[in-house]
Amino acid sequence: MKIKADTTVCIGAGMCALTLPEVFDQSEDEGTVVLLRETAPEGQEEAVRRAVTLCPSGAISAS
Amino acid sequence: MSDLTLPMTRQRPFDPPDEAAELRQRASMHRLTYADGHVGWLVTGYAEARAVLAHPGFSNLAEKMHPPIPSRLDLVEERSRRGVPRGFFLRTDxxxxxxxxxxxTGQFTVRRMKALEPRIHEITNSCLDDMEAAGGPADLVEAFALPIPSLVICELLGVPYEDRGQFQEDSKLLVNLETKADDVIAALGRVTAYLHGLIQRKRKEPADDLLSGLIEGGELDDEELTGVGFLLLVAGHETTANMLGLGTYALLTNPDQLAAMRDDPSVVDNGVEELLRYLSIIHLGPFRVATEDVEIAGNLIKEGEMVGVHVPVANRDPSRFPDGDRLDLARPTGGHLAFGHGIHQCLGQQLARAEMRIAYPALLRRLPGLRLAVTPEEVPMRSDMTIYGVHRLPVTW
Structure with missing residues (x-):
């Protein structure tokens, strides 16, 4: 599963970092999404999908 | 045409108005007549609420809004004439x-809020020490639910806590639905003048706080800094405080859920989300105005039409949260709309989570005998405020 993030759309709500900190972090300055890895860790596909659903601004996607 | 006006009267302390719940059972979207005669929409379904809040074809500008209830008629007119202070970015597109x-956003990340946890623990414990020393009965709002988030937001922003008397009073006036437009404008003026003065002082003597950081950043002028400070100060006072007060009341009337929150640390994080969903303390709004024709779930919202999202009933939509009228701290709660959705979703939500995850269990563990000191009928509910909750919660232990 490939993960993508768009920091221009991100509003820094932090839902991804709260849901799956192994994959999603937030930048120090703007609080926008930082991808720690671009593929879902094994067995974490469901959590990645949950993070995508919880994102309020549609800044992350997974396919 | 429509003869539906916004349902505001609640029959029970924790449930949305029955009329709103009945509307949701009939359909997910309804034509709604606003107080000035404008015919717009009311959204009661979960999926439709999410769709509206995430859609880029809506504006949050105050001057585009129609008054949702009669007591807001004057205020909406007054505000559209004067405008909202620049920097009050909730009302920007x-x-x-x-x-x-x-x-x-960099100031409210999950990591930064995690770093605040030791201080939130200290503040919480100090409130509990004071409560124990004074002995019951006490008003939980005054002794616990308000001071924790108030002190935290003051320290974060760099607002002297000893100045709180006036801005706590003004904050209350601003979210009271019955406050006359003139009084709202006066309260607005007092808080603005206070923050403007504070910003001047911080410019001369910066400290390690959010407002000083924004001043140093140099991106915002004084009026904008005042608007930003205003929004964060009021939002920091009127939200977590009401969740702590109302949430504790809800737990006290659901003893098995209270026991789970007190005794099982693995319940706490999800339990806080469930309290947020179940109580959904936004009592009026959020509202948006369509800036283009938008189709949501087969309904055409025309440009200029106003849409109200009824978060308390949307968060109990059985298609998303089965048996949603029941408080169940163990249920899957992901995706609730208590913090909103879309680009205006609550900036301080990770702070609110940290405060609630610490405060509820700390209170229940320290005072295991906690109970109401009055009958449930005597608890004054905030049916007259934009943010719901309890005005006071007399408790003993």
Whole structure:
């Protein structure tokens, strides 16, 4: 599963970092999404999908 | 045409108005008549609420809004004449909104809020020490629910806590639905003048706080800094405080859920989300105005039409949360709309989570005999405020 993030759309709500900190972090300055890895860790596909659903601004996607 | 006006009367302390719940059973969207005669919409379904809040074809500008209830008639007129202070970015659209928000999001990340936890524990324990020393009965709002988030937001922003008397009073006036437009404008003026003075002082003597950081960043002028400070100060006072007060009341009337929150640390994080969903303390709004024709779930919202999202009933939509009228701290709660959705979703939500995850269990563990000191009928509910909750919660232990 490939993960993508768009920091221009991100509003820094932090839902991804709260849901799956192994994959999603937030930048120090703007609080926008930082991808720690671009593929879902094994067995974490469901959590990645949950993070995508919880994102309020549609800044992350997974396919 | 429509003869539906916004349902505001609640029959029970924790449930949304029955009329709103009945509307949701009939349909997910309804034509709604606003107080000035404008015919717009009311959204009661979960999926439709999410769709509206995430859609880029809506504006949050105050001057585009119609008054949702008669007591807001004067205020909406007055506000559209005067405008909202610049920097009060809740009432901005992109790209202005994006600019303000990006200056602040770095201050409210999950990691930064985690770093605040030891201080939140200290503040919480100090409130509990004072309660124990004074002995019951006490008003939980005054002794616990308000001081924790108030002190935290003051320290974060760099607002002297000893100044709280006036801005706590003004904050209350501003969210009271019955406050006359003139009094709202006066309260607005007092808080603005206070913050403006504070910003002047911080410019001369910066400290390690959010407002000083924004001043140093140099991106915002004094009026904008005042608007930003205003929004964060009021939002920091009127939200978590009401969740702590109302949430504790809800737990006290659901003893098995209270025991789970007190005794099982693995319940706490999800339990807080469930309290947020179940109580959904936004009592009026959020509202948006369509800036283009937008189709949501087969309904055409025309440009200029106003849409109200009824978060308390949307968060109990059985298609998303089965048996949603029941408080169940163990249920899957992901995706609730208590913090909103879309680009205006609560900036301080990770702070609110940290405060609630610490405060509820700390209170229940320290005072295991906690109970109401009055009958449930005597608890004054905030049916007259934009943010719901309890005015006071007399408790003993």
């Amino acid at each position: 992109p790209p202005e909104h994006t600019r303000y928000r990006k200056l602040l």
